[in-house]
Amino acid sequence: MIATPHPPNLINQEQVLESIARATKNGFIAFNLGNEITIFSNKLEEITGWKEHDMLGKNISELFSTEDPMKFKEPTEVIQLSVNLFTKDGKQIPIETRSTPILGADESISGYLIFFFIEDYKKDLDKAQSEFISTVSHELRTPITSIKGFAATLLHQAKTIDDEKRKKYINIIKDQAERLSRLVEDLLAVSRLESKKLQLTIHPVKLKPIIENITMMVESKHKSKHKFDINFPPTLPDVWVDSDRLEQILTNLIDNAVKYSPDADLVEIKVRECQHDGKQMVRINVTDYGIGIKEEDQRKIFTKFSRLDSPLTRKTEGTGLGLYISYSLSKLLGGDLKVKSGDGKTTFYLYLPTEAHKGGVVWWD
Ligand code: ADP
Numbered sequence: 628m629i630a631t632p633h634p635p636n637l638i639n640q641e642q643v644l645e646s647i648a649r650a651t652k653n654g655f656i657a658f659n660l661g662n663e664i665t666i667f668s669n670k671l672e673e674i675t676g677w678k679e680h681d682m683l684g685k686n687i688s689e690l691f692s693t694e695d696p697m698k699f700k701e702p703t704e705v706i707q708l709s710v711n712l713f714t715k716d717g718k719q720i721p722i723e724t725r726s727t728p729i730l731g732a733d734e735s736i737s738g739y740l741i742f743f744f745i746e747d748y749k750k751d752l753d754k755a756q757s758e759f760i761s762t763v764s765h766e767l768r769t770p771i772t773s774i775k776g777f778a779a780t781l782l783h784q785a786k787t788i789d790d791e792k793r794k795k796y797i798n799i800i801k802d803q804a805e806r807l808s809r810l811v812e813d814l815l816a817v818s819r820l821e822s823k824k825l826q827l828t829i830h831p832v833k834l835k836p837i838i839e840n841i842t843m844m845v846e847s848k849h850k851s852k853h854k855f856d857i858n859f860p861p862t863l864p865d866v867w868v869d870s871d872r873l874e875q876i877l878t879n880l881i882d883n884a885v886k887y888s889p890d891a892d893l894v895e896i897k898v899r900e901c902q903h904d905g906k907q908m909v910r911i912n913v914t915d916y917g918i919g920i921k922e923e924d925q926r927k928i929f930t931k932f933s934r935l936d937s938p939l940t941r942k943t944e945g946t947g948l949g950l951y952i953s954y955s956l957s958k959l960l961g962g963d964l965k966v967k968s969g970d971g972k973t974t975f976y977l978y979l980p981t982e983a984h985k986g987g988v989v990w991w992d
Contacts, residue, residue, distance in 0.1 A: 652746045657729060659738040662687045666740075674745055676715030689713065699726050699739055712743065717958075721930070722748045759932040766810055766946055770803035806944060813948040816875070817931065820955050827872065827959065829983060831865035834898060834909065837874060842896070845881050853885050858897040866909050866979040868960045873979070876956050876964070879949040880913040880975045886943050887973070888917025903963060903978045911977040920968040928966070929954040953977075 644666065648655070654671035658664050667682040675690070682690060693699075693710040706726045711719040723744045731737035777796040781788065788796070819825045842855040866873070884894045895914040903910065918939055920928060927933050934940050934947035950964075957964040963978040 654743045654745050655740060656682075656687070656690070656743075657738055657740050658687050660736070664690065665738065670745055671743065674714070674720065674743075674748075675712060681715075692719075699741070704728075710743075720748065721926070755930075755932055762932065762934075762946060763810070763814070766944075767807065770806045773803045774800050774807075810946060813946055813952065816952050817948055820952065825959065827869040829867055829869055829960075832868055832870045832873060833865055834863065834911070835859060837870065838877065838896060838898070838911070841874060841877050841881055842894075845878065845885055848882070849885050851885050852892050853888075853894050854892060855881075856893060856895045858895070860899060863898060863900065863909065864981045866981060867983045868962075868979055872956045872960060876953040876977060877911070877913075879953045880977065883949065884913050884915035884917070884973075884975075886945070887939065888915040889939065891916040900981070901978075907981050908962065908978045909981055911979070912974050913977070914972060914974040916971055917973060919971065919973050920966065922969075925966050925968065929964070 648668040648670070651668075652670065654674065655666070655668045656664050656671065657666035664682050664685050664687060667677070667679045669679070671682075672678055677690070691710040691712045693708055695708070698706055698708055704727060708724050708726065710722060710724050712722050713719060724741050725744070726739050726741040728736040729738045729740055777800050781793065781796055838857060842857065846853070846855070881894065881896070888894070893916060895912070897912040897914070899910050899912075901908055901910045918937060920935065924935050928935065928950050931951040932947045933951075934945060954964045957977060957979075961980040963976075965976045965978075967974050967976070
């Protein structure tokens with residue numbers, strides 16, 4: 628006997644969507660033609676901290692940014708795009724997405740669905756963290772080995788070492804101990820940034836003496852042939868920042884300019900007033916004529932633990948934390964940090980506020 632097929636029971640489409648949201652490890656949103664979010668999956672809650680009710684009806688620009696926002700709306704079936712997802716606590720997460728149009732009954736586009744590849748992002752994060760542990764272990768091991776070695780030589784061969792050699796070995800021990808302490812400082816700075824327990828004391832600061840001091844420090848540290856061409860306008864307002872954090876950022880930028888331009892002999896520092904993001908700011912350009920940073924690496928260098936692969940970077944001391952710290956601090960101070968590199972020239976642009984962004988002592992949380 629031939630069974631007569633039963634018509635399938637209708638399944639509620641919304642519940643299907645909810646099941647998909649539960650089953651997939653990735654997050655997704657839907658938005659309408661007015662760019663308002665109409666669906667916000669719970670996997671996105673986990674990674675961004677936003678709840679569904681925070682985001683429904685919001686413009687997609689409040690959830691993520693992308694260099695080419697119109698690309699989502701190209702009439703192709705599936706578009707792949709990298710975006711920066713904004714978290715509730717002010718971080719930006721670089722993440723890959725895939726989007727596709729949602730078609731209405733008459734086949735016309737009624738909105739778009741975007742998938743955020745959270746799983747891939749988490750895997751990249753795990754990889755970056757294990758790479759970081761191996762970098763840090765290596766960076767720690769190198770100075771420790773040399774401190775142990777030279778201390779043992781001084782101890783066991785005290786009678787045979789002349790004064791000149793003794794002085795040289797003690798200097799090496801001192802340099803390596805300083806290197807260790809810089810690494811630990813960087814790690815602590817990252818930890819403070821990430822645990823959001825960073826105390827800022829915002830006050831008006833004069834840039835000239837700070838920049839002059841830092842160039843002197845960097846010059847004596849590297850014993851380099853670099854000349855610093857410092858260019859200030861005749862008048863300049865104070866910047867409203869935490870001076871210790873500002874020194875940390877500028878030291879990193881100026882130190883990098885020297886470190887990554889061993890064959891050049893000039894670092895230019897130019898300070899000007901400017902408009903940035905609709906606000907009156909002071910901009911400090913730090914320019915070097917060194918190895919440069921390829922266009923595709925220019926976003927990467929501001930992320931944690933990223934060191935670009937080059938023979939010079941491999942033999943230069945560093946953990947890849949400096950620019951991550953500098954970028955995060957510049958944002959915390961109400962400023963910004965950008966880079967441009969090409970034609971043998973690399974410039975970092977540090978923007979700082981000229982009025983109280985936050986007054987007095989601030990706990991960032
Ligand atoms: P570190 O110098 O400790 O490695 P940073 O976070 O300061 O870490 O810089 C990250 C990476 O960016 C460096 O390893 C280097 O590859 C690249 N970089 C930074 N500044 C420059 C520069 N001025 N010119 C060329 N490359 C740079």
